[in-house]
Amino acid sequence: MIVGERREEMHRRWICGGWLLAALLICGGVAAAATSYFVRLRPAGAAGPRATVALDLTHSDEASLNRAVVLSFARDGAADSAVVEGGPGYGDLFAAANPAESTTLVGEFFYNSLTVPFEALGSLTTFRLNLTEEGPVPGIAPDEFSMYLIDRSTGIPYSTADGLGTDALFAIDVTGAAGGELSVFDPMVFVAPDTLTLDQGLAEVLPGPAATGRLRLSRIFPNPSSGAVRMDYDVPPPGGKVSIVVCDLAGRRVAALFNGTRPAGPASVTWGLTAVGGKRLAPGAYFVQLRMAGQTVVGRLVVVR
Secondary structure: OOOHHHHHHHHHHHHHOOOOEEEEEEEOOEEEEEEEEEEEEOOOOOOOOOEEEEEEEEOOOOOOOOEEEEEEEEEOOEEOOOEEEOOOEEOOOOOOOOOOOEEEEEOOOOEEEEEEEEEEOOOOEEEEEEEEOOOOOOOOOOEEEEEEEEEOOOOEEOOOOOOOOOOOOEEEEEOOOOOOEEEEEOOOEEEOOOEEEEOOOHHHOOOOOOOOOOOEEEEEEOOOEOOOEEEEEEEOOOOEEEEEEEEOOOOOEEEEEEEEEEOOEEEEEEEOOEOOOOOEOOOEEEEEEEEEOOEEEEEEEEEOO
8 A cells, every 4th residue: 555645656756757376367258367365364352453454456557457356255343345446446345235246456547446444353354366467568567466454543554574665465566477476574474375364463563674675586487497497586775684495385395495695686596496305396386485574575486397
């Protein structure tokens, strides 16, 4: 959620500068590649805070038109009807009466938002998210989908380890590749194969270690791969301890590629697809998890014979 002056400044710049699991999502009669996630919010305490769930879709590329579809929304808290800005949005899954089966947010404008105000968030809120994967044309920033929890008494998002200072819980850059680039910020956690979960008291969330940008996993190449792969990534200032691990679809660690300190700037690691014990990795899909200062970036690697 880009709030206040930050949102206005980004909008001015735009005007002046004028997986996880693959699925099929039917949008307007056309089959489009999509990524599906299950989101679970379980703050400490039975009542939960008075908060707003905000889902933002930032749209930069006129050649693509991505959509976020929210399904299977369930909660034990007291929620009001959703509010859409930009958009448009179709289907009121969140209506207090006669809800639809889903809500679709279409990224037609620079800034598009779906917010759900809660009088009390409750002890458990869940929903399924499907996000289309239309990548940008070269030289244009990708669309980005992100999620926030906002304190309704202050209008300010609860703090996370988001290095951009926008306090996102997670962000997905729609690169055109399966899953795009998923960034998850403490206290939210990625649980393989497709779950994003928050399981603690929001009022106790503190800002993560100082970082003046986001950790990026810019490329896994080649992918799919039958031999060695190279992973290029960018470390935000001021640099720090970085770890890179590979997990299977059940979340079991199969290889540790790096665990040490990196300065700010581009870096890379090359891996010969060998698992713990020196055995060759079996064909299949795997997650690459890059972590630093409370930020976790998740990419998908496919190993073939």
